[in-house]
Structure formats: C-alpha cells, structure tokens
Amino acid sequence: MPESALASLELAAARNPAGAMELLLVTVRRMAAGTSLEELATPEAPQPVEVLATRLAAAMARILTDPAIAFNDSVALRLAAIGRVLDHIHAMSGFGSSDHILRMLGAGDTDGLRRLFQQDRHAFAKAWLLFSMDSALPIDVPALLEAPAPLALLVAMGLVSQKPILTEAGHRRREELVSLAGRLKPVPLPLSVDHLVLLSAAWMLCSYAGARDKHAIKPVLNRVLRLWGESIGLSDAALPPIRALKPRPTLLVAAEIMHSNHVQYRYFGQYLRQLRQRFRLVLVTEGAPADAHVQALFDEIRIFKRESGTTYFNKIVEDIKSIAPDMIFYLSVGMRHWGPVLANLRLAPIQFVGLGHCASTFCDTMDYYFTEQGFVGDPDLLSEQLVLLPDDSLVFERSPHYTPLQPIIREIANPLRVALPSNLLKLNPHFIGVLRRIRENARRPVEFHVFPNVGGLEFLSTQRLFNRYLPGSTVYPIKRYNDYLADVNACDVNLSPFPFGGLNGVVDSFRQGIPLITLEGPDLPARLDSMMLRRLGMPEWLIAKNEEEYIAAALRVIDNDAERVALSRKILALDVESVISGDATTPLKRDVVEAVWWIYQNHEAIKASGRKVFRAEDRKAPAF
Numbered sequence: 001m002p003e004s005a006l007a008s009l010e011l012a013a014a015r016n017p018a019g020a021m022e023l024l025l026v027t028v029r030r031m032a033a034g035t036s037l038e039e040l041a042t043p044e045a046p047q048p049v050e051v052l053a054t055r056l057a058a059a060m061a062r063i064l065t066d067p068a069i070a071f072n073d074s075v076a077l078r079l080a081a082i083g084r085v086l087d088h089i090h091a092m093s094g095f096g097s098s099d100h101i102l103r104m105l106g107a108g109d110t111d112g113l114r115r116l117f118q119q120d121r122h123a124f125a126k127a128w129l130l131f132s133m134d135s136a137l138p139i140d141v142p143a144l145l146e147a148p149a150p151l152a153l154l155v156a157m158g159l160v161s162q163k164p165i166l167t168e169a170g171h172r173r174r175e176e177l178v179s180l181a182g183r184l185k186p187v188p189l190p191l192s193v194d195h196l197v198l199l200s201a202a203w204m205l206c207s208y209a210g211a212r213d214k215h216a217i218k219p220v221l222n223r224v225l226r227l228w229g230e231s232i233g234l235s236d237a238a239l240p241p242i243r244a245l246k247p248r249p250t251l252l253v254a255a256e257i258m259h260s261n262h263v264q265y266r267y268f269g270q271y272l273r274q275l276r277q278r279f280r281l282v283l284v285t286e287g288a289p290a291d292a293h294v295q296a297l298f299d300e301i302r303i304f305k306r307e308s309g310t311t312y313f314n315k316i317v318e319d320i321k322s323i324a325p326d327m328i329f330y331l332s333v334g335m336r337h338w339g340p341v342l343a344n345l346r347l348a349p350i351q352f353v354g355l356g357h358c359a360s361t362f363c364d365t366m367d368y369y370f371t372e373q374g375f376v377g378d379p380d381l382l383s384e385q386l387v388l389l390p391d392d393s394l395v396f397e398r399s400p401h402y403t404p405l406q407p408i409i410r411e412i413a414n415p416l417r418v419a420l421p422s423n424l425l426k427l428n429p430h431f432i433g434v435l436r437r438i439r440e441n442a443r444r445p446v447e448f449h450v451f452p453n454v455g456g457l458e459f460l461s462t463q464r465l466f467n468r469y470l471p472g473s474t475v476y477p478i479k480r481y482n483d484y485l486a487d488v489n490a491c492d493v494n495l496s497p498f499p500f501g502g503l504n505g506v507v508d509s510f511r512q513g514i515p516l517i518t519l520e521g522p523d524l525p526a527r528l529d530s531m532m533l534r535r536l537g538m539p540e541w542l543i544a545k546n547e548e549e550y551i552a553a554a555l556r557v558i559d560n561d562a563e564r565v566a567l568s569r570k571i572l573a574l575d576v577e578s579v580i581s582g583d584a585t586t587p588l589k590r591d592v593v594e595a596v597w598w599i600y601q602n603h604e605a606i607k608a609s610g611r612k613v614f615r616a617e618d619r620k621a622p623a624f
Contacts, residue, residue: 004042005030006055013062017069024063025078027056031089032082032194036456049460053092060086064126065104076125080154081194083129084162088457090132091166091464098130099137107131109138117146128155133162133170133177141176149187153224154195156181157202160217163458164424166465171429178209181217186224191231191310197337199224204334207359207525208425210499212381218362225344232310236346236365237321243349249600251279252325252348253298256336256356258285260293260400261481263504264356268331269397270582271354272297274593275329282323284316286336293400296584313341320347327600329370332356333363350603353384358500358524360384367607368599374531377522379613385606386613387599391535393591396507398581403482405489407513409568415445416558419491419514421484421505424452424462426497432469435495438551439470443559448473449491451484488512492564493557498550500525506532510576513568515557517542519550536574539567595619 009027012020027040037052063069090098106120107113107127116124128147131139144159145152160178165171189195203221206214229235253272257264275281276297283290283298290301302323304316316338320328328348333339334357343353343363352368353361360369360382373388418435420427427450439446448470452462455478466473476487485508488494494509496502498519506529509516518529520543530543544550557564582588598619599606606614 005040006037006052006059007042010055010059013059013066017066020063020066020069021071021075024060025075025082028079028082028085029194031457032085034456037089037092050092050094053089054094057090057093057095057098060089061101061104064101064130071122071126073125076122076129076151077154077190077195079129080151080158081190081192081198084158084198085457086130087132087134087162088461091134091461092457097132097135099135101130102127102135102137105130107137107139110140110143113139113143114146121148125151129158131155131159133159133165133173134167136169141173141180144177145180145183149185150189153184153187153189153220154198156184156217157198157221161198161201161205163205164461164465165428166461166468168429168433175209175211175214178206178214178217179211181206182213182220184217184220186220186227188231189224189228191228193306193308193310193337196228196310196341199228200334200337200340203340204357204359205425207334207357208428208500210430210521212522215360215362215381218360221340222344222361222363225340229313229341229345233314234317234341234345237324237348239346239349243326243603245601246326249279249326250282250323251275251596252282252284252320252323252328254328254330254339254342255283255285256332256334256339258283258290258294258331259287260291264331265294266396266399266504266507267356268354269297270395270586270588271592273397273584274588274590275596277588278593278597279327282325284320284323286338313338316342317345317347326350327352327596329354329596330356330361330366333361333366334359350599352387352599355503355524358503358528360524367603370595371524372531373615374534375524375527376613377520377524377527381523385611387595387619388613388615389591389595390616391531393589394535394580395582395586395589396580398577398583399481400583401481402485404577405482405485405512407511407568407572408489409513409565409572410492411565412561413444413492413564415447416442416493417447417449417491418558419449419451419488419494419509420497421451421488421494421508422497422502424454424458426500426502427452427462427465428497429465429469431497432465434547434551436469438495438554438558441551441555446558449487450475451488452476453478485512488514493517493554495554496529498526499523501527501529503528503532505529507576507580510536510571510574513572515542515564515567515571517544517550517553517557519544519547536571536576536579538570591616 012023105127281298282300284302325348327350330353333343346365352370355371362383369384372391374391463475489512494516496518520530
C-alpha cells in the first residue's frame with residue numbers, strides 16, 4: 001500500500017530532518033490550493049477530520065521545534081505566503097490552536113516574543129508565522145509589528161486576512177492591528193503569485209473590520225503593489241496630454257468576477273445595459289469564456305487565464321494598452337489577486353470603481369467612486385471623489401437562473417428560525433455574541449440557520465465557531481442558488497451582520513417575505529441593508545443605530561408573531577421583483593449612463609474643482 005502524504009510527513013518529522021521542512025511546505029501548499037485533510041490520508045483507513053488535523057499539527061510541531069531541521073529566511077518567506085492554512089489545521093485539531101508550539105519556542109507572552117527576537121531570529125520568525133489572532137497567549141498587537149521587513153509586512157497581511165476569527169479576543173486584536181498597520185514599511189514583496197494572493201487578501205479583508213481607520217493598511221499595500229508591478233515590468237499607459245472627446249468612447253470594464261450566477265452580474269447588469277447606449281463596452285476578466293448572458297452585455301470580451309508565473313500580468317496590461325480605453329470601470333477591486341495590481345496602474349485617462357466590494361481603494365490612480373448616494377454615510381472614509389446616483393435608480397439584473405419560489409409565512413413560529421445568509425467574512429465573533437444575547441432574551445426558542453458560502457476547512461471552522469457560541473445552529477455548505485433560496489424560505493427573519501452588512505441578502509429575503517434587521521454605520525458596508533430598506537419603504541425601527549437598538553428590534557420581531565407576519569405581508573405587497581429587478585425587456589433608466597457621460601465630458605473640470613461629492617443635482621450646475 002502506498003504511503004499517504006500525511007504518514008510521509010510524520011515519518012519525515014521523526015526520521016528525516018534533511019527533508020522534513022520541504023515536505024511540510026509542500027503539504028501546506030497543497031492544502032492552501034484546496035487539498036483536503038482526507039486526501040492527505042489513507043483512504044483505506046479513514047479517520048475523523050479532528051484526528052487527521054491533530055496528527056498533522058503534531059508533525060508540524062515536531063518539525064518547527066527541532067533545531068536540527070533548517071529554517072532560514074527563504075523558508076520563512078515561503079511559509080508566510082501560505083501560512084494562514086495553519087490556523088484551520090490547529091483550530092480543527094485536538095490542540096485547538098498553535099499556542100503550544102509558541103510556548104515550546106519560548107514565545108509564551110510579549111516579553112518572550114521580544115527576547116526571542118534578540119536571541120534567535122529564526123525561532124522568532126517561526127513564532128510570528130504560527131501566531132493566530134485567536135491565540136490565548138498574552139501577546140500585544142504592537143509587538144507583532146516589531147519584526148524586520150519584509151517579515152513584518154507578510155505576517156501582518158496574514159493576520160489581517162485570517163478567517164474565520166473564532167474568538168472575541170481575536171476580533172479585538174484584528175481591530176487594533178488594522179488601525180496600527182499604517183506603521184508598516186512598504187518593502188518589496190517576493191515575486192511570486194502566492195505572495196501576491198496573500199497581499200490582495202489583506203487588501204480586501206481589512207474592510208470587514210469595524211475600526212474607522214481600518215483601511216490604514218491600504219496606502220502601504222498600494223505602494224507595495226506598485227513596486228511589485230514595476231519589478232515584473234508593468235507600467236502605466238502612455239496617455240496623450242490632452243484628451244480627445246469621441247462620439248462613442250471605449251469603456252473598459254475590469255470585472256474580477258463576471259458570470260451570470262454571481263451577485264456582480266445581478267448588481268451591475270442594468271448599469272451595463274445603460275452604458276452600452278453611449279459607450280463601446282469591452283470586458284476584461286479572468287477564467288472560462290463568459291456565458292451567453294454576460295456576452296449579451298458587451299461589444300467585446302477579452303478573457304485571460306491565470307498561469308503559474310507572473311508573465312500573464314504583462315499580457316493583461318499590454319492587452320489593455322492595445323485597447324486604449326477612454327475610461328476604465330472597475331466593478332470591484334480586491335476580490336481577485338490581480339484587481340489591486342491593475343488598480344494601481346494608470347491605464348486610461350479616467351478610472352473609477354463601483355460597489356462590487358463596498359470599499360474605497362486608496363489608490364492614487366483611481367479617480368472616482370461611483371454608486372448610489374444612500375450607501376455613503378461619511379464621504380471622508382473614501383479616498384476617491386464621489387459621483388453618486390439617486391437611490392431609486394438602482395435596478396438589479398434578474399438572475400437568469402432564478403426560479404420564483406412560493407413564500408412560506410408561518411403565522412406562529414415556534415421555534416423561530418433566523419436566517420444568516422452572510423459570507424463567512426461577515427460572521428465575526430462579536431456579532432455572534434450579539435446573536436447569543438438575542439437568543440438568551442427571546443421569549444421563545446430560536447434556531448440559527450447559517451449560509452456562509454464556504455467549503456473545506458473554512459466550512460468546518462465555521463461549524464466550530466457556531467458550535468462554540470451558538471450550539472444547535474445549522475451551518476449549510478455551498479449550494480446552488482435555488483437550493484439555497486429554498487432553505488432561506490423556511491426561515492422567519494433575517495438578522496443582518498455588522499459592521500459589514502449584506503445587499504443581495506435583502507433581495508433574497510424580501511422575495512420570500514422575510515423581514516430584516518440591520519445596524520447602520522457611516523461606512524459603505526454598514527449601509528447596504530439600510531439603503532434598501534429605506535428605498536422599499538420599510539419601517540425605520542428596523543434600522544438600528546447601535547447594538548442595543550439592534551437587539552431590541554430583533555426581539556420585537558422574534559417575540560411578536562403578529563408584527564412579524566404583518567411585516568412579511570407588507571414586504572410581499574411591495575412585489576419586490578417588479579420594483580427592483582429588470583432584464584433585457586425592462587425599459588432602461590438613464591441615471592447611470594448620464595452620470596458616466598458627465599464624467600467623460602467634464603473630467604478635467606471635476607478634478608480641478610477639488611469637490612469631494614457630486615450628486616445628481618450637482619451635475620446640473622452651470623460650472624459643468
């Protein structure tokens with residue numbers, strides 16, 4: 001019988017110091033790419049995941065604490081790029097965390113970590129790479145920023161992008177880390193795609209924190225991205241000093257994700273239908289050829305494929321330069337590793353970003369943020385100038401895969417079922433603690449039904465997270481849209497997460513007549529639900545301003561069947577599908593195309609004005 005990968009690693013840990021570290025790196029790299037623990041073991045003798053994780057964690061501890069096994073700067077940099085998978089392994093194991101290894105290394109607290117830095121830099125690097133936000137050890141966040149570059153930057157990026165965070169202490173650490181991350185030095189990053197993926201993950205995931213200055217890390221990362229791109233030969237486009245206005249300009253749409261099953265298609269489909277009336281639309285995106293529904297929205301489509309090296313970045317950039325777009329519209333930035341790289345280049349005279357990721361870019365090369373005005377609470381939280389649309393201009397593209405499902409409104413809900421149709425990234429321990437308070441104070445049994453949209457180790461970690469804080473919760477694996485909707489349909493109320501809310505969750509819930517509670521904040525992600533609730537005329541008390549109001553509103557709906565059912569009937573009477581959904585047969589509005597045409601015609605004057613915000617009425621001012 002051939003030896004399993006896990007057994008080979010265990011033997012190497014015990015008997016082969018010369019090859020153990022390389023084998024560990026290969027094993028972790030495989031898991032980072034999607035290999036499961038079961039695939040590393042012997043299928044003829046299956047064991048529970050917890051047992052396999054414990055075996056792997058034990059082998060890892062032996063390798064990383066054996067002074068005979070070489071660990072140098074090169075190994076540290078390679079492990080830093082893929083090291084967050086270690087969090088899942090330890091969380092699923094009998095150890096529960098990597099704290100035991102940190103103690104063995106001598107880094108049991110902040111002072112120990114600092115002593116290690118002075119006495120044994122390689123042991124210090126191991127401790128840094130193993131440290132988890134959820135560690136129970138008394139290690140202060142500022143101490144985590146004291147390592148030499150580039151290790152400090154790499155490990156900070158890894159910690160910012162850790163998911164899920166399993167403890168309240170870990171949640172507080174992340175909040176502090178994103179606020180302090182601006183202290184990091186923008187040093188050159190190793191020229192590998194693994195390191196770029198780590199950087200782009202931190203670039204995106206800092207948005208899920210709640211601190212006002214949570215994007216302080218982005219200016220640092222943007223400078224690193226610029227250095228990285230220049231190192232592989234990327235450069236800005238050679239643009240003419242004076243723009244020549246054209247009757248039908250070319251608008252390049254850079255879509256990190258674009259297929260008809262995705263929420264980006266649903267959010268931007270009607271945008272694109274409008275824009276095509278005055279612009280030549282060219283899609284640039286990654287992956288398989290766009291499906292027929294996507295193809296129908298564009299004049300031309302350019303698809304690129306990811307490769308093992310970095311040369312495909314040069315191909316993308318040269319392809320964009322050959323198109324010579326007059327404008328580039330980034331539907332999102334941060335959802336794929338190549339998005340932040342391109343966003344830090346000047347490839348068109350005018351570049352703007354939409355709500356696809358709900359976060360400002362802080363890129364010097366991004367001119368405008370383009371979205372509905374109700375999503376913006378505090379303009380100072382964004383780096384771009386804001387061109388805002390009326391809220392009632394938003395119409396979602398109807399999914400071609402959506403099949404209407406008869407709503408189920410339960411007159412008496414006992415137990416009451418709470419839907420949490422929220423990506424794992426939004427389900428932080430603090431929010432889950434608020435859910436626990438709601439369940440403890442409810443006058444009837446409450447069940448939580450969780451739809452985190454993850455698989456593999458992340459799914460198992462999510463189950464562990466809810467088993468810890470909300471025992472009895474049902475956590476669902478990734479499902480097809482209509483199957484997911486059927487499970488949501490069996491629920492009675494949607495409690496939207498904070499500080500990063502939902503948007504499509506509102507649509508999914510309201511289609512089925514399910515009321516929603518939200519907590520509104522000043523930043524884009526904290527206003528997604530509230531904008532939609534107001535637009536649809538729902539009662540203002542469903543929009544909380546603080547946690548106590550959120551809990552009170554949730555209990556009001558949970559405890560009162562008559563009020564919950566009345567809200568459901570009000571929602572169904574709205575006929576949400578006809579109000580906020582459209583397709584190729586729907587008469588197009590004009591707000592999007594007129595706003596983008598206004599940008600195209602007046603770009604230089606807009607930039608020279610120094611104004612931060614432009615609403616529909618501002619665009620009619622004589623100065624423009």
